[in-house]
Each structure stands twice: as structure tokens, then as C-alpha cells.
Amino acid sequence: MLKFFCGVLLALGTMVAPCTQAASVLFLNPGTTGEAFWLSYSQFMQAAARDLAMDLRIQYADHLAETTLAQAREALQGPGRPDYLVFVNEQYVAPEILRLAQGSGVKLFMVNNALTPDQMSLLGSQPEKYPDWLGSLVPNDEEGGYLMLKELIRLHPPAAPGQVIELLAFSGLKVTPAAQLREKGMMRALAEHPEVRLRQLVYGGWTRERAYEQAGLLFKRYPRASLVWTANDEMAFGVMQAYVEAGGEPGKDALFGTINHSPAALRALLDGRLSVLLGGHFSLGGWALVQLHDYDQGVDFGQYGGRDRQIPLLQLIDRAQAERLLTLGVRQDYGVDFQKLSAKGQPASYRYPFSLQTLLH
Structure with a gap:
């Protein structure tokens, strides 16, 4: 609305300086x-x-x-x-x-x-x-859920003959499309690996506290679970806390994967507690x-x-990328020149370069 008034005032000659409103x-x-x-x-x-x-x-x-x-x-x-x-x-x-x-x-x-x-x-x-x-x-939430489980399975020692690898999964809110898509991706990966058995999928509501409570019960119910898929980092930390309290060591006795590269999650990847981390969104x-x-x-x-x-x-974040992202996190500008990403004046073939690589250049 202010832009409109600026234009009117300029047209009436009542302002001599340009009037721009952010x-x-x-x-x-x-x-x-x-x-x-x-x-x-x-x-x-x-x-x-x-x-x-x-x-x-x-x-x-x-x-x-x-x-x-x-x-x-x-x-x-x-x-x-x-x-x-x-x-x-x-x-x-x-x-x-x-x-x-x-x-x-x-x-x-x-x-x-x-x-x-x-x-x-x-x-x-x-x-x-x-x-x-x-x-x-x-x-790409569906792909994110898929990639996380595929990488967890790749990192896990092969199942012994006649044995299965037990998986627990912690999704977000049932009424959030992102959670549904991540779950769908996890199920797609699961269908490709009959040696992995999903013991239980629960909804942690994206929160550390809820996932911690749920995990405390699930690790008692399924003490052989050695893969843990979580739809975000807050839940991952709650689940890992419960696992430690049950006598397990994350990254050694069970492999944990999650999404969101918060500073705490990046550090957990670097110290080995998290085995798989995806981020960028x-x-x-x-x-x-x-x-x-x-x-x-x-x-x-x-x-x-x-x-x-x-x-x-x-996308999957490796240790070198984790170090780089931790460094960027303390910079107010994240090392990105947003003006340069504009399509203004660009040829028709231009595509916005929105990716994690734009941050990691």
C-alpha cells in the first residue's frame, strides 16, 4: 500500500526524491x-x-x-x-x-x-x-526418508544366516505431510531389504521429550533393535538418551539416523553417536x-x-561437510550472496541454484 501512495505522490509532483518501500x-x-x-x-x-x-x-x-x-x-x-x-x-x-x-x-x-x-x-x-x-x-522428503534407511542398512553388519536386523522408527506428526513422505521413503527402502524387520513405528510429535518416553518402552520391548530411524534431530536426541539409559552405546550397539543438521546433530555425527545425518532443507x-x-x-x-x-x-552429510556447516552456522550471512541468486536479467535457461552445495561452495 505504501508503494502505491509513493507512486501517487510522485505523479502529483509532491515528492522530488524517489520513494521506495521495502x-x-x-x-x-x-x-x-x-x-x-x-x-x-x-x-x-x-x-x-x-x-x-x-x-x-x-x-x-x-x-x-x-x-x-x-x-x-x-x-x-x-x-x-x-x-x-x-x-x-x-x-x-x-x-x-x-x-x-x-x-x-x-x-x-x-x-x-x-x-x-x-x-x-x-x-x-x-x-x-x-x-x-x-x-x-x-x-525431497520421501527421498530423505529412503536415503536415511538405505545408508543405515549399508553401515550395519550383515545379518547372520536365519537372523533379521531389527528396526525401530520414530516419525513426526501424522498430520504433517513431511512426516508422511519421510515414512513413505523409509517403507520403500524397507521393501528392498527383507533382512530388516520393522518392529514398531511410533509418532514422537517432533519432540525430544515424547520420543524419549516412547523409546524407554520400546527398548525394553525390543532389546535387540540395532537400527533406529528418526524423522528429526530433536526426536533422535530423546531416543539416544533413552538408549544410553538402557545400557546401550549409540553408534556402536545400535546405529541412529536422522534429519536436520542442527549444530548438536552435526557434532553428534562427528563424534559417532549419529551414524547417518541428512540436512539442507x-x-x-x-x-x-x-x-x-x-x-x-x-x-x-x-x-x-x-x-x-x-x-x-x-542429502547425506559427511564429516567434512559437517565441519563446514558448523563453521557457516556462526556466520550471520551463511556465506551466501542472495542478490546474486536473482533471476532478474538472466537468460530463459537460468535455474535458481537452490541447493546445499550453494552453502558448501
Whole structure:
């Protein structure tokens, strides 16, 4: 709105200096300020916003769908509306946010969890109803779940004749698309390895405390379990704590794998407690800001990779990469020149270079 008034004032000749207003962005972070992943996610977005001269605000929902929807309602129907609203389809909140946004003039962008196939079938047939919905960026969650189990199995000693390798799995929230996709990937890997037996899959709700409680019971029930698949690092640490208390040594008596390269997870990989770690998707919000900045500059970012994109961000992290990521984590700019990633002025063949390699160059 301020941009409009600037243009009017300039047209009337009442201002002599150029009047520019930074694009305002509100990110509805579904997590908590105490979660390393969501905190690093916000910090990477803030680095991008500084570099791109965007006005970024972040609100946390503590994994409560009703909080996210209340924040969205205020942002979309209240007095101080942002130019752009970035949000996550955690707990299936996207359709309601799209409904709330109608007529608001606020542009919408989804990250991490986009619409589910069922939601797409309901909403995708009416794209004209949501002209302010710009697009989405999601990671390769299914592949991430698959790669984690495949690598755990590769690292595990072969099963003795007539024996099986016992696996325990800790997923996130049943109503989070990312958790469902990671599970699906794990099941795909499991189907390729009949020597591995999934003893139990539980939902730790992404939290250390819940996974710790569940693991305490499961390790008593399945003392021979030697592979542990966890959908995020917070749960992995809860499960490892329970395993140590049960008399086991992570990385030796059982192999643990997880997703999210928080500093604690990187250090656990380096010291051998974690055997498999995947990461990279904490950068999605920052990459989304590059696209929104381009849109604000009149660039059709859909021409440079698509309106709705899945990026192969989740990849196995080795020890050298872990060392590099720990070093980058203490830098406010993460070593990235976000301006240089813009598609403005680029040829039609240009594709946004959004990857973990952009960080690890």
C-alpha cells in the first residue's frame, strides 16, 4: 500500500526524491524458538532478508494449528497487512489460510509442506479462486526418508544366516505431510531389504521429550533393535538418551539416523553417536525470499524452475561437510550472496541454484 501512495505522490509532483518501500514479509513459523531446526530456519531467512533489503517478521506457533490460523487471520484481515505471507502446510492449515486470504491483497507462498494430493484435488481445480497464491518450495522428503534407511542398512553388519536386523522408527506428526513422505521413503527402502524387520513405528510429535518416553518402552520391548530411524534431530536426541539409559552405546550397539543438521546433530555425527545425518532443507525459507524479491521486481519466477518446486535439498552429510556447516552456522550471512541468486536479467535457461552445495561452495 505504501508503494502505491509513493507512486501517487510522485505523479502529483509532491515528492522530488524517489520513494521506495521495502517489501514486507511475514513468516508463520510452525515451530518453537527452542527448536534448533526452526531457529536456524528463521536465521537463514533473516540473512536473506538483510541481503535483499526486505522487511521480514517472524511469528512462532509452537506446533499449534489454531495459533497459526489465528496469526494468519490477523495478518490477512487486520490493519497491518504484509505484502507477502509465507507459511507451512503443517497440520493441513493451508486451505483455511487460502480462504482467509481471499480479497486481502496479500500474496501467499508455501514452504516445506505444500498442498497434499487430496488438497490439490479439491483446490487445484479452482486456481482462479486464489490469484494471490504464488507458489511453493518443498524438499525431497520421501527421498530423505529412503536415503536415511538405505545408508543405515549399508553401515550395519550383515545379518547372520536365519537372523533379521531389527528396526525401530520414530516419525513426526501424522498430520504433517513431511512426516508422511519421510515414512513413505523409509517403507520403500524397507521393501528392498527383507533382512530388516520393522518392529514398531511410533509418532514422537517432533519432540525430544515424547520420543524419549516412547523409546524407554520400546527398548525394553525390543532389546535387540540395532537400527533406529528418526524423522528429526530433536526426536533422535530423546531416543539416544533413552538408549544410553538402557545400557546401550549409540553408534556402536545400535546405529541412529536422522534429519536436520542442527549444530548438536552435526557434532553428534562427528563424534559417532549419529551414524547417518541428512540436512539442507532449513534453507527453504531463504530461497523463497529470493523468489519473492524477484516477483516484487517484476520477474516471473515460475519461468526459472516452476511455480511449485520440489528441491533435492535433503542429502547425506559427511564429516567434512559437517565441519563446514558448523563453521557457516556462526556466520550471520551463511556465506551466501542472495542478490546474486536473482533471476532478474538472466537468460530463459537460468535455474535458481537452490541447493546445499550453494552453502558448501
